[in-house]
Amino acid sequence: MLLADAASNPWSWNLLTDFQVMWSYPFMVNAFRAGAVIAVLAAAVGWFVVLRGQTFAAHTFSVVGFPGASGAVLAGVAAGYGYFAFCVGAAVAIALLPGSGKGRGEESALTGTIQAFLLACGFLFVALYKGFLGGVNSLLFGSFLGITGSQVLLLTVVAAVVLCVLAAIGRPLLFASVDESVAAARGVPVRALATVFLVLLGAATAEASQITGSLLVFALLVLPAATAQVLTPRPGLSLVLAMVIGLAVTWLGLTVAYFSPYPVGFHVTTFAFGGYVLARLVNVVRQASLVRRAPLLRSAA
Numbered sequence: 001m002l003l004a005d006a007a008s009n010p011w012s013w014n015l016l017t018d019f020q021v022m023w024s025y026p027f028m029v030n031a032f033r034a035g036a037v038i039a040v041l042a043a044a045v046g047w048f049v050v051l052r053g054q055t056f057a058a059h060t061f062s063v064v065g066f067p068g069a070s071g072a073v074l075a076g077v078a079a080g081y082g083y084f085a086f087c088v089g090a091a092v093a094i095a096l097l098p099g100s101g102k103g104r105g106e107e108s109a110l111t112g113t114i115q116a117f118l119l120a121c122g123f124l125f126v127a128l129y130k131g132f133l134g135g136v137n138s139l140l141f142g143s144f145l146g147i148t149g150s151q152v153l154l155l156t157v158v159a160a161v162v163l164c165v166l167a168a169i170g171r172p173l174l175f176a177s178v179d180e181s182v183a184a185a186r187g188v189p190v191r192a193l194a195t196v197f198l199v200l201l202g203a204a205t206a207e208a209s210q211i212t213g214s215l216l217v218f219a220l221l222v223l224p225a226a227t228a229q230v231l232t233p234r235p236g237l238s239l240v241l242a243m244v245i246g247l248a249v250t251w252l253g254l255t256v257a258y259f260s261p262y263p264v265g266f267h268v269t270t271f272a273f274g275g276y277v278l279a280r281l282v283n284v285v286r287q288a289s290l291v292r293r294a295p296l297l298r299s300a301a
Contacts, residue, residue: 067122091202
């Protein structure tokens with residue numbers, strides 16, 4: 001009913017009125033609050049994911065969130081508990097695999113086996129569930145409906161814990177991500193850092209899945225961070241920029257989803273992808289400008 005009401009309110013082109021109507025619904029206020037928390041967390045963790053080349057692990061966690069959520073629904077508990085249980089559990093399992101945590105595409109092939117098996121379990125849980133199956137779309141592609149104040153509080157607490165741990169290990173993790181062998185030679189606990197980071201990634205994926213859905217959370221984890229790293233090589237600036245981009249695409253996606261019948265995850269992913277393409281174009285233009293100016297600079301020297 002709430003979705004029908006939202007979709008029946010087209011843009012009036014009076015932005016003040018549109019936003020007043022949209023935010024008159026408590027579930028939309030909670031969605032924007034949850035979206036802000038999730039966007040900042042996903043961007044911070046995703047920045048290290050891109051730097052470390054662990055996008056395959058991020059994709060794995062996004063996939064296994066689906067069986068976790070569907071299994072939770074089958075058990076009669078909130079889907080969020082299933083997201084956290086399966087994503088964090090998968091992170092621990094991958095961390096225990098030989099050769100895991102090295103990044104650069106070196107995760108064990110067993111990771112893909114775990115991914116495929118758990119995805120199949122998700123569809124088994126859906127088949128066993130005899131209730132209304134329309135909610136599967138929400139689990140896969142996200143929904144802004146039904147987010148309560150208590151869920152926002154839980155997301156905020158988990159995000160605060162994850163960000164605090166990430167801040168504590170940030171400097172050695174950055175060192176290990178840039179040059180693992182040198183970091184290990186300097187006494188940095190590379191293996192322990194990789195394990196902790198995988199657990200943080202699992203928690204961040206579980207959070208973001210509750211807005212974007214299991215299949216599209218990968219975009220929120222990777223695209224804002226990748227866009228920021230394309231725009232600037234400075235670590236601190238690109239990390240902050242990733243958070244700003246993540247927040248912008250999430251809030252913009254929620255706004256457009258309110259006035260359309262399509263899943264919020266689709267809109268968030270589309271805006272994030274558009275931002276990445278635009279950043280690439282800006283980088284190409286910048287590089288072309290430098291090439292054209294190079295002869296002039298040499299002659300002036």
